[in-house]
Each structure stands twice: as structure tokens, then as C-alpha cells.
Amino acid sequence: MPSAVKPPQTLYDKVFEDHIVEEQADSTILLYIDRHLVHEVTSPQAFEGLRNAGRKVRRPDCTLATVDHNIPTASRKNLTTTEKFIEETDSRLQCMTLEENVKAFDLTYFGLDDKRQGIVHIIGPEQGFTLPGTTVVCGDSHTSTHGAFGALAFGIGTSEVEHVLATQTIITKKSKNMKVQVDGELGPGVSSKDIILHVIGIIGTAGGTGAVIEFCGSAIRGLSMEARMSICNMSIEGGARAGMVAPDQITIDYLKGRPLAPKVDSPEWKKACNYWLGLKSDEGANFDIEVNIDAKDIAPTVSWGTSPQDVIPITGVVPGPDDFQDDVKKDACKRALKYMGLTAGTPMQEIPLDKVFIGSCTNARIEDLRGAARIVQGKKVASNIKRAMIVPGSGLVKRQAEAEGLDKIFTDAGFEWREAGCSMCLGMNPDILSPGERCASTSNRNFEGRQGAGGRTHLMSPVMAAAAAIVGNLADVRKLAPPSADPAKGSPKIELDAHMEEVGSDEDIDKIMDLPADSQSHTASNSSTKGASAGMPKFETLRGYAAPMDIANIDTDAIIPKQFLKTIKRSGLGSALFHAWRYQAGSDEEDPSFVLNQEPYRNSKILVCTGPNFGCGSSREHAPWALLDFGIKCVIAPSFGDIFFNNTFKNGMLPLRITDTAALNRIAEQAKAGKEIEVDLVNQVIRDSEGNELSKFDVEEFRKHCLVNGLDDIGLTMSSVDKIETHERKRTAVWPWLDGSGYLAKHGRGPVKIEAKPVPKTNRGEEIKEPLEW
Numbered sequence: 001m002p003s004a005v006k007p008p009q010t011l012y013d014k015v016f017e018d019h020i021v022e023e024q025a026d027s028t029i030l031l032y033i034d035r036h037l038v039h040e041v042t043s044p045q046a047f048e049g050l051r052n053a054g055r056k057v058r059r060p061d062c063t064l065a066t067v068d069h070n071i072p073t074a075s076r077k078n079l080t081t082t083e084k085f086i087e088e089t090d091s092r093l094q095c096m097t098l099e100e101n102v103k104a105f106d107l108t109y110f111g112l113d114d115k116r117q118g119i120v121h122i123i124g125p126e127q128g129f130t131l132p133g134t135t136v137v138c139g140d141s142h143t144s145t146h147g148a149f150g151a152l153a154f155g156i157g158t159s160e161v162e163h164v165l166a167t168q169t170i171i172t173k174k175s176k177n178m179k180v181q182v183d184g185e186l187g188p189g190v191s192s193k194d195i196i197l198h199v200i201g202i203i204g205t206a207g208g209t210g211a212v213i214e215f216c217g218s219a220i221r222g223l224s225m226e227a228r229m230s231i232c233n234m235s236i237e238g239g240a241r242a243g244m245v246a247p248d249q250i251t252i253d254y255l256k257g258r259p260l261a262p263k264v265d266s267p268e269w270k271k272a273c274n275y276w277l278g279l280k281s282d283e284g285a286n287f288d289i290e291v292n293i294d295a296k297d298i299a300p301t302v303s304w305g306t307s308p309q310d311v312i313p314i315t316g317v318v319p320g321p322d323d324f325q326d327d328v329k330k331d332a333c334k335r336a337l338k339y340m341g342l343t344a345g346t347p348m349q350e351i352p353l354d355k356v357f358i359g360s361c362t363n364a365r366i367e368d369l370r371g372a373a374r375i376v377q378g379k380k381v382a383s384n385i386k387r388a389m390i391v392p393g394s395g396l397v398k399r400q401a402e403a404e405g406l407d408k409i410f411t412d413a414g415f416e417w418r419e420a421g422c423s424m425c426l427g428m429n430p431d432i433l434s435p436g437e438r439c440a441s442t443s444n445r446n447f448e449g450r451q452g453a454g455g456r457t458h459l460m461s462p463v464m465a466a467a468a469a470i471v472g473n474l475a476d477v478r479k480l481a482p483p484s485a486d487p488a489k490g491s492p493k494i495e496l497d498a499h500m501e502e503v504g505s506d507e508d509i510d511k512i513m514d515l516p517a518d519s520q521s522h523t524a525s526n527s528s529t530k531g532a533s534a535g536m537p538k539f540e541t542l543r544g545y546a547a548p549m550d551i552a553n554i555d556t557d558a559i560i561p562k563q564f565l566k567t568i569k570r571s572g573l574g575s576a577l578f579h580a581w582r583y584q585a586g587s588d589e590e591d592p593s594f595v596l597n598q599e600p601y602r603n604s605k606i607l608v609c610t611g612p613n614f615g616c617g618s619s620r621e622h623a624p625w626a627l628l629d630f631g632i633k634c635v636i637a638p639s640f641g642d643i644f645f646n647n648t649f650k651n652g653m654l655p656l657r658i659t660d661t662a663a664l665n666r667i668a669e670q671a672k673a674g675k676e677i678e679v680d681l682v683n684q685v686i687r688d689s690e691g692n693e694l695s696k697f698d699v700e701e702f703r704k705h706c707l708v709n710g711l712d713d714i715g716l717t718m719s720s721v722d723k724i725e726t727h728e729r730k731r732t733a734v735w736p737w738l739d740g741s742g743y744l745a746k747h748g749r750g751p752v753k754i755e756a757k758p759v760p761k762t763n764r765g766e767e768i769k770e771p772l773e774w
């Protein structure tokens with residue numbers, strides 16, 4: 001019996017719907033997570049939480065861990081143990097803590113001695129761990145990378161890492177649908193990195209806030225998977241929760257033969273391909289925001305300032321404050337020029353460089369290295385360049401490049417050929433810029449101090465960075481080399497039927513939902529009781545001094561710089577809060593001009609920021625931990641980075657979006673006058689010290705309920721464990737390739753399978769063709 005006709009859906013709508021475990025009346029969703037990537041920086045506190053609560057990892061078979069941020073990229077020829085190899089104490093402790101945790105919780109781990117080790121966002125796709133139509137999370141903002149496969153992939157904070165480890169779910173809300181359509185042919189020397197830098201230049205770093213971006217159009221369809229990953233990787237820099245590209249033949253060809261993808265000849269493969277190809281947005285699906293870009297308008301692009309939106313074609317000149325309309329942007333420009341040591345009007349190609357970094361989860365894949373090698377072949381790095389580094393994204397990328405002789409091309413030209421890791425993308429390891437040094441970088445963030453305190457970053461594509469290394473200045477790659485074909489284009493096609501037929505009745509779904517609870521379960525049983533909650537301090541009313549700040553786009557690197565992320569604890573970070581702004585450069589002496597060093601703001605409980613996009617950038621939960629440790633429990637701003645916004649709630653804090661400029665200014669005036677204000681969450685109102693209303697505010701019902709009652713999410717989710725089990729049984733029936741048999745086989749435990757009746761219908765009521773023999 002055919003069911004009611006559904007309105008057209010987007011790719012995001014479909015993937016989201018297929019992962020709903022439970023929906024509350026206020027639209028809060030418990031979403032199932034298929035794939036969880038773990039690294040050393042954002043996991044120690046999560047494992048500690050599990051241990052303290054006596055919980056286990058629910059799906060070790062769907063969890064994959066590696067070390068990437070902290071590790072040195074020096075030669076591993078003499079590697080014996082992590083303990084002996086990593087010299088820096090805190091980095092060593094963090095990596096060793098992960099090694100202990102993966103052993104204790106029995107997780108698959110690619111350590112330093114494993115050729116598959118690399119940056120999380122490179123190894124997931126490389127292994128076929130990342131699959132189309134899945135939900136993928138990691139305690140890392142660039143998890144958006146995996147959206148290139150048509151996965152819903154997003155960064156989470158450490159509390160959410162713990163939540164996923166314990167429950168394999170996340171509590172979330174549906175985001176808006178945004179479409180960025182790029183049509184036409186890319187010009188010579190223009191690559192996917194230029195596309196995404198150009199897009200962020202147009203939409204701004206808050207342009208995608210609250211939305212999931214689908215990248216589409218002929219220019220995107222023509223890109224290889226690796227190029228699509230570079231684009232989705234930086235959707236977080238455009239403020240989006242995630243970026244996605246609909247799976248197509250290029251996706252399928254990329255996945256063939258990957259160790260953890262379904263085997264190409266298996267019955268699961270064709271079934272999976274049909275499901276994947278059916279995920280593309282339906283004709284007429286509704287997008288809340290649409291941006292259209294003509295590929296011919298995109299030039300080789302570089303950043304000039306300290307935000308990824310500060311971009312310009314390489315043929316341009318450094319902009320000045322007069323080029324911007326509003327005061328916030330004029331101020332941001334002045335501040336950026338000062339930090340970057342640049343003068344408005346200087347031609348970009350006349351800016352000399354000190355260092356060149358080709359690496360990071362944006363651009364350290366084999367095609368990136370091939371592209372850069374084409375430019376440097378037979379040439380030499382300019383004499384003014386103190387250091388030029390190539391850091392492959394994984395051990396496998398490194399081997400592949402060596403097999404193709406790329407390492408030789410780079411070293412002959414004067415580049416260093418390093419081991420895989422995050423390296424100088426954020427400088428948590430020894431690869432950093434010295435104060436004042438200027439770097440051409442293929443990474444994704446040019447925030448103040450990102451690659452080292454006082455360091456100056458210019459973002460660009462691998463071929464542009466290669467050109468810059470040869471010229472010694474920011475350079476236009478088109479002057480150095482003729483355009484050449486995309487190295488990944490032209491893969492053979494296979495015939496697949498993308499058609500999804502709707503057959504069967506609603507009872508079929510009911511049958512699945514009614515499967516006996518004693519169906520053989522593969523999950524690690526959790527020892528804690530249902531509904532057990534560690535609890536959080538309650539938040540009802542908060543009264544205190546509010547520190548005023550009027551800077552736009554305060555990123556989490558500024559809230560807490562990388563050197564303080566090497567902790568395995570949540571506490572004691574208050575002294576590191578806003579470190580680069582709070583202390584004089586290179587010393588422990590306070591800068592008296594910084595607001596938190598002034599009375600009465602040393603005792604602030606609230607922060608009022610009149611600039612937009614507070615907490616953008618990295619997923620580090622260390623940012624709310626540092627604020628909390630300082631004493632700040634509430635941040636008021638016109639808009640927030642999504643992950644930071646989430647992370648604050650998980651720590652019993654209240655971020656308040658006040659979009660009414662007049663109201664925000666009223667609050668800021670009280671803050672500037674050094675008067676206390678009162679935030680009354682129960683009645684959703686902000687008052688001055690006399691009790692007069694300054695503004696009302698909105699807050700999601702579920703979040704308010706948790707804060708006012710001091711409830712922690714994991715405890716709440718544990719009480720829905722039966723619904724999670726039901727979803728897992730259905731998942732095995734409908735998407736059998738998602739149970740991570742590959743990993744357990746590695747552990748010598750054989751494949752993971754849940755007994756479930758063969759009723760292969762998605763949450764959307766759709767049957768996937770090519771049913772299996774069960």
C-alpha cells in the first residue's frame with residue numbers, strides 16, 4: 001500500500017531523518033551516530049568521564065582512534081615507543097593517555113608505528129570508515145570534511161565525545177538547509193581550495209551559522225573526492241554545522257576496494273550503492289538559504305587578514321578600513337592589518353614570506369602533493385624562505401607519494417619531507433612559526449597566533465603555496481606553470497540503479513520497531529543503571545559584573561590558545577583564558593588594557609560581546625572550561641559558533657543570542673558602566689542592577705530544562721537505551737554494511753551482526769532495491 005506523498009527532501013533531510021532515534025515534542029532529536037573518530041586532544045576527559053561513571057564504549061566497532069595533533073613530524077626511523085619518541089611532556093602525556101584508553105576500552109587505534117596513522121580527517125575516508133549517508137562525528141571541528149561523501153559529519157566537544165562513546169547518539173536539533181551552487185568551468189590554476197576561500201569571502205565566517213551547506217552545481221560535480229573534501233573541510237570556516245556533497249559515481253569509484261567499505265562483489269555493495277545514489281536532494285527540495293556562484297569569477301585566492309573571510313584574488317592589493325562599510329568590519333580590518341604587519345594598498349604579490357607549509361586536513365592528500373610537485377619540479381625554493389615543509393596527511397599518503405617519486409622532487413627543490421600529522425596547521429607540536437614570521441599555508445585557519453604566537457598566516461591552495469615557495473613572495477601560480485588536468489578525473493563508470501521504490505506498508509516498520517528486545521546484541525553493555533545522571537550545578541538566576549567586548553569573530557583559538565589544550569583535565573584553565581590578549585607578548589605580565597585585567601571585570605560572571613560570531617572555529621571544549629574556571633557562566637552575543645554554543649550548555653553555562661541591536665547595546669552600556677546585571681533563566685529576562693528589564697531572550701525548551709534542573713545529557717539518554725537498541729536492530733536490517741565487522745575481525749572476534757528481520761526500509765519508509773538473501 002503506497003504511503004502518503006512526502007514533500008521533496010534535501011540530501012541533509014534524508015540523512016538526518018534516517019538517523020532519528022527519538023524526537024521530543026520541542027523537536028529535540030536523539031540522533032544515531034554511525035562513525036566516531038577519536039584523537040588525543042579532545043578525548044582524555046571524555047574517557048575519564050566514562051570511567052568515573054563505570055560506562056563502556058557502546059560501539060567499539062564504529063569507533064576509530066589515532067594520534068595526530070601533538071605528535072612530532074620528525075623521522076620515525078628510531079621510533080620505539082611513544083613515550084620515548086615524544087619529547088614534550090604534555091604532548092607525550094596526551095598521546096600516552098589515548099594509548100591507555102584505546103587498550104582499556106578495546107578500540108581500533110592507528111598509533112605512531114602504524115602506516116595508517118594520520119590526521120583523523122584523512123584516515124577516515126582513506127580506510128572507507130567514512131561512508132555515504134552515515135553520521136560521522138569527532139571531537140574536532142573539521143569533521144565537516146567527511147560530508148564530501150554525502151555523510152552528515154560534524155565536530156563535537158569533549159562532553160559530546162563522552163556522550164557518543166557511551167550511547168552512540170547525540171542530542172541535537174535539525175539545522176537549516178543551505179545550498180551553495182557553483183556552476184561552470186574553473187579557470188587555470190584554480191582549485192577546490194580557491195572555491196571554498198571564495199565562498200567564505202562571500203558568505204563570511206558566520207554565513208552558514210545554524211545551517212548545513214550542500215555544495216552542488218557543475219563545478220562541484222566535476223571535482224574529485226579529495227577536492228570535494230577540501231571544500232567540505234572548510235565549511236566550518238563559513239560557520240556551517242556541516243558541508244555535504246551528494247554521493248555520485250565519483251564517490252562510489254573512490255570507495256571501491258577501501259578496506260572498510262563493503263566488498264565490491266558482495267551483495268551489500270550494490271545495495272549500498274543504490275542507497276547512496278538515492279540520497280541526492282529531490283527535485284524542488286526547499287533550501288532556506290541559496291548562494292549561486294559562477295566558477296569563472298573565482299581566481300587563485302589568498303587570505304590577507306586574520307579571519308578566513310579576509311580573502312582576495314592574488315592579483316589584488318591589501319584592502320584597508322575604507323573598503324568596508326560598517327564600523328565593526330572597519331575595526332576588524334585595522335586590527336588585522338596591524339597583526340599581519342601589512343599596509344593597505346600593497347599588491348599581494350609583493351608580500352615576502354618566511355615559511356611555507358603544505359599539509360593539514362584540508363590539503364595533505366595525494367592529489368594535493370601531486371599538484372604541488374608539478375609546480376616545484378626542477379626548481380628551487382627561494383633563498384629568503386627559511387623553511388618549506390611538506391607534511392603528508394597520513395602514512396599511506398606518504399608512501400604513495402614516495403612510490404611516485406614526489407618526495408624526491410620536493411627534497412631536491414629544498415623542501416623538508418615530514419611524517420604525517422597536523423604539524424604547523426596549529427602548532428601543537430614543535431612545528432611552529434616564530435613571532436612575526438609570515439607563512440604561506442595550505443591549512444584552514446589564519447587566526448591570530450594560529451601557527452605560533454605572533455605568526456602570520458596566508459591561506460591558499462597547494463599549487464599556490466608551492467608557487468610561493470619558489471618565488472619567495474605570495475605568488476600567482478598561473479605565472480609559473482601551465483594548467484594541468486585534475487589528477488583524479490576520468491575514473492571508469494559503473495552502472496547502478498539509483499531508483500528507490502517505496503513498497504510495503506507502514507506495518508513493516510512497526511515490525512522492526514517491535515523486534516524482541518532479546519535479539520542478539522553486539523553492543524558492550526553499560527554497567528550504569530538507566531537514567532543515572534552525574535548531574536550538573538543548576539542554573540536559574542545569575543547576577544554579576546559583565547565584561548564588555550566589542551570584537552567580531554572571537555574564535556576559540558583566541559579564547560584559549562593551542563598550548564593549553566595539552567591537558568588531560570577540565571580544570572585549571574582560567575589563567576589561560578584569552579591568553580594572548582591578557583598578557584604582554586612573551587611574558588606573564590598582564591596587559592592593563594585588556595578588559596578582564598581591569599576592575600570590576602576581574603570578577604566578571606558574564607561576558608557581553610557586541611561583535612557577531614563569538615566562539616567560532618575549533619571545537620575545543622577547553623574554551624568554555626576556561627571561561628567557567630575564570631568565573632564566567634554566561635556569554636551574551638548577537639551570534640555564536642555552533643559547536644561553542646553547544647559546548648557551553650554541556651557545562652552548565654548559558655550562551656544568549658541577542659539579535660536586537662538596541663537591546664544588546666542597553667546591556668553593553670550597563671556592562672561598560674561597571675554595573676551588575678541579572679540573567680534570569682527561569683523567566684527568560686535580563687535586568688539591570690535595579691531590576692529594570694534590559695531584554696528578553698529565547699532559549700530552547702530542552703536546554704533550559706536541563707540547565708534549570710542540573711541534568712546531564714548522558715544520564716538522560718541512558719534512559720532511552722531501548723530506543724537506541726531498536727534503532728540498531730533496524731540499522732542492521734536496512735544498512736547491514738554499517739556494523740563495523742572490519743574492526744572486530746582485526747580484534748579476532750569475527751563480524752558484528754545483529755539478528756533482525758529482513759524488512760529493509762529506511763526511516764523515510766523507503767525500500768532499498770536489491771534485497772539481500774538473509
Ligand SMILES: CC(C)[C@H](C(=O)O)[C@@H](O)C(=O)O
Binds near residue numbers: 069
Ligand atoms: C584540537 C581541536 C579541538 C581543533 C578543532 O576542533 O578544530 C583543531 O583540530 C583545530 O584545527 O583547531
Ligand code: SF4
Binds near residue numbers: 140360
Ligand atoms: S585543522 Fe589542522 S589541527 Fe585541526 S584537525 Fe585539521 S590538520 Fe589537525
